[in-house]
Amino acid sequence: MSTQQKPVGSLGVAMKRKEDPRFIQGKGHYVDDILLPGMLYLALVRSTYPHAEIISINVSEAMKVPGVKAVITGKDLDSAGLGWLPTFHGLDKQMVLALGKVLFQYQEVAAVFAETRGAAADGAEAVQVEYKPLPVVADPFTAKADKVILRSDRERKTNHIYHWEVGDKDATARALAASPKRISQRIWFQRCHPAPLEPCGCVALFDTMGRLQFHVTSQAPHVYRTALAIVTGIPEDKIHVISPDLGGGFGNKVPVYPGYVCAIVGALKLGRPVKWIETRTENLTSTGFARDYHMDVEIGATPDGRVTALHVATAADHGAFDAAADPSKYPAGMFGVVTGSYDFPVAHAEVDAYFTNKAPGGIAYRCSFRVTEASFAIERAMDILADELKMDSVDLRRKNLIRKEQFPYPSPLGFTYDSGDYHKTLDTALEKIGYKELLKEQAAKRARGELMGIGVSTFTEVVGAGPSKHFDILGIKMFDSAEIRIHPTGAGIVRTGTKSQGQGHETTWAQIVAEELGLDPQNIMVEEGDTDTAPYGLGTYASRSTPVAGAAIAMAARRIREKARKVAAHLLEVGESDVEWKDYQFQVKGVPAKSVTMKQVAFAAYTNMAQNEPGLEATYYYDPPNMTFPNGTYVAVIDVDRETGEVKVRRFLAVDDCGTIINPLVVEGQIHGGLTEGFAIAFMQEIQYDNEGNNLNTNFTDYLVPTSLETPHWETAKTTTPSPHHPIGAKGVGESPNVGSPAAFVNAVIDALSPLGVRHIDMPVTRDKVWRAIREAEARKTQS
């Protein structure tokens, strides 16, 4: 055979997923599926108050409940040196169980261990806690006044956590002052929760060798291992973290939670395996929430619509502990991407974060760190500017989009955008949606008093954290890794430091190996989530898997290819320099007829390697030289019922540029899913607290997840601008749709309402908010 066909399932092929057969047959292995002999169940007692002193905790009734084995409190943990646990970036600490007082409703107060799930719950009910309520701080603006100081344990007696800023403050102020046109708007990105369908949980046990075996819903198992070693003092070699199949994560399964520490303590103390599975209510009320950014956005512009400056000042509500999931040196994550896809000459962004009596968090919910907030702010504000200038928002965008020839583009807030063709992506979207016809239809409808809206978002994301010179978590640089072993028969295994939660790594990682080595992806096994076997990595979140671990896989495969070249030279009886890798096989340069496949070389690497080192495996730790910048244009077409305020999404088109596509089936699936979560955020989802700090959205009857009925039909298309620095040109895609879509939805609603003079509605844009906006607008009209 002179040339080899492109292997089925390699790059760009819509291969069916390899992991699916187990999921469709009920053979997935999630953490709650673990049943061990002698296993105890953990239930947590949680605070009913948002802010209160703990007068006493009485466990005697709980200990009488049949099956209850032990109850521990914060004092017990504190005396063992386990009272506190460091938060994600290590800049704050969080109580494992309440110490002296509680700081948010549903905070963990005591841990009950029992023989059955039911007995643990009964025991938790029987624990009596006496509280003395304290004044509540329910928002960052009240917190700022520092009348009530929430964290007396901290050196600085203030609710202010940090001030962060980037950009040229003075030049921005000057440019804004000099701008003939200016808009300003407060935009609140509400508190949401990722709510993966599988809640968080764990099983902890100490094996016969005294090693901790910790099965846990973790998006970052290696980071957990290191964090546990630091918190518990157990040597890291005595900790084995296993993250099994995860029923979604979306950022919620990145932090280490108090329940995990309690389960480990229980397993150690009682000498039996301990399982903790949170309920949905516990998930929504205590584990990592997202967003809660109050953003004051100002844009300056020339009368003909050229942007001159951007300033954003943000008050961030972090809850009771600073458990925001952001890299150590970036307390506000990648918020600096707030200039978006537009060529601002100057900009300044600042974030001030505050403690409040709410659950801790601020995790990256299906987005890179704080990118959704930034993207929503700029995309919404551009529409407000267009309205002010009486320009079509598409024309305003087109005028200010970064031009193709400007890449690599240095943004005024310090990023270097890798690549893109924003105008082409915009044009593709407008043509596909039929923008001109839609404008005509809208004009006709407006003349009849009907409310139709077209919302556009031309967003840029920044993902793939990240280069070691900038990014770390607890000091650990944000590289990722891959180890590949090719077996004698040409099958193989790839292991990475990432962890799929549904992204399809078992398929796409195999496709990268197949592409690089000319092997059958069906026989490349992928294993993740086991810290005993996988190379060290920082995990899967912030769209970093493909940009970082995906690159590591390609590079490890290329190392294998270099090693295989030596064996190929021996088989082809030529010098190594005479062998080239072409058409997925090794050939003698200029003599395609003389060739060997990787499969043949693999066999020889174990059977006939001559003087070469036996075996065929490689490991690569990839430190990305830059972030990647996926981008896209999204268009929403909606109709608003003037009488009821009901919004119907008639069409939604997503044109994404995520660079090289590994598997179009998987990419499309990711886009559908991300758009659905964006739709939910725009119209339905909010974790609300009342002024007294009570959580009002504690389950799925109050915290709304869209069903098949209200979810729109999604249309997708693509443009492809490969990332110039990524080995296969891929940029990552899972989060783009969640980042880019909320603004498109809200822009469409406001566009529909703009004839009435409505300028902004904060998310979630519920029917009653729309109805109210219409009524108020009509009342204004009647008055005038």
Next chain:
Amino acid sequence: MKVNVKVNGISYEREVEPRTLLAYFLRESCGLTGTHVGCDTSNCGCCVVVMDGDRAVKSCTMFAAQADGHEILTVEGLAGGGQLHPLQQGFWDQHGLQCGYCTPGMLLTSYALLKHNPNPNEAEIREGLAGNLCRCTGYQNIVKAVQQAAETLRQPVAAK
């Protein structure tokens, strides 16, 4: 108390606490962990199984005792004779799942739906699945999966 439930054709006689939910009976007493639990309020549908041949029930909303003497079909009982059920094949072919957590409930709800309506249109499928939440797929490919399965199931058996 003692309950006897026939699950996927096998009788399981087990001693349970009266408050045991059917979902936990299946998962922990029968060892059939394909049935999942995702909420406390009967909203998510991860726990849906089929009772007595054509009735989709949320097994977190029933006591095991209520299933005493009944027949239950779970995801583990869908495939037969070394062949995937057309619904399983449809979900795989159409990329109707990502994390897989909602999938068993989706499959069993669809199973009951197709028993009652072998040829549903998109609106009927979406309405039929409205009691099952999915956070990953956006439902579009799930609809396609059910359509594919419906078409397969409508083919005369002799054609195989």
